[in-house]
Amino acid sequence: MSKKCLVVDDSKVIRKVARHILETLDFTVDEAVDGRDALDQCLQTPPDVVLLDWNMPVMSGMEFLRALRQSDLPVRPKVVFCTTENGMGHIRAAIEAGADEYVMKPFDRETLESKLQIVGLA
């Protein structure tokens, strides 16, 4: 069965690019437009992996991640941050909050595929 990835980004263009790459890697893709939307979807049907933007309206990627890791989901979806935030401080904070991997925009297919392999999903 193909793995499921939830792409969380307030940019429609980014969601589209990510979806395209993920589908060629045999993932089933769902989309969320902000952290709140993502959390609702995760609590209902948790994906195998979340590709997570940082800066979004309503609920940021960080707030989402903290809430996700505090939830009592029976599974632990992998979280790969995917953001223009590229400083060590942000990266460290993301890892501490429970992110498994980190992608700095812009990214390409090899970056995404390799990061998914690193978290054990591709």
Add this chain to the structure above:
Amino acid sequence: MSEVNSAAIRTLAAMLEARTGQQLVTSRVWRIETSLKPLLRERGMTSTDQLVAAMLKGSEHGLADRVIEALLNNETFFFRDHGVFQLLNGEALEVLRAARAARRRLRIWCAGCSTGQEAYSIAMMIADAPERWQGWTIDILGTDISSGAVERAQTGIFSQFEIQRGLPIMMMMRWFDQEGENWYASAELKRRVQFRRHNVLEQPPMPGRFDLILCRNVLLYFPSAVRTAAFDRLASAIEPDGVLMLGAGETVLGQTAKFVSERELRGLYRPAVLGEASKAA
């Protein structure tokens, strides 16, 4: 492509093959003009024809070298083909570790290392397992025919785009320092690798034999006779019980009798003599 241009491109293709063994595959021909654009701009030229003419006249110093550099495909990234690197770090290095337990020394060669990601990947694998390699001397040599690539590898500096291709975030944080848009390999990591210019079709880059050779995505574009000759060179540079790692889409099958695949190390190859010796035993 215009008529004149295709004559120019034939000249470029012939020169590339004569110097490096690499054939221009049809699918890359359309990229030639794009690859050469920065060089044209730098030399104030307007067409590939003009470039080829200047090159043939030999009027511009170092031009042919620069053209070759521009035409070589340098695509690479860290831990390219994740699964094979896991196999390498697991069983393959374990086999070599057992075989060299008395000497505690390993010599590793990345032939066609491009800008260094492959050699740095190996170095990080080793550096991240200090207990496993306690007391060992491990030499990692990366070579490439492109001096531009070798110089970049030596700097250990990678752009944001390059640094994250294939590299786990924890390793990036551990082994690289960020400065502006770039990521710098730590002194401790750089100390573990050496780079130099070398053509894989020539004599091995140093005397003695290597325990592990990576020659990945290099032989791909050689015509088959050249590829066989390259395998001969690699065979002359590897220990009889050494390990050869090729690119994910590459094989020794039908290309050389000097290496054989090994069942326990899928995707990795060993010198044929050893294969036969262990079959006989």
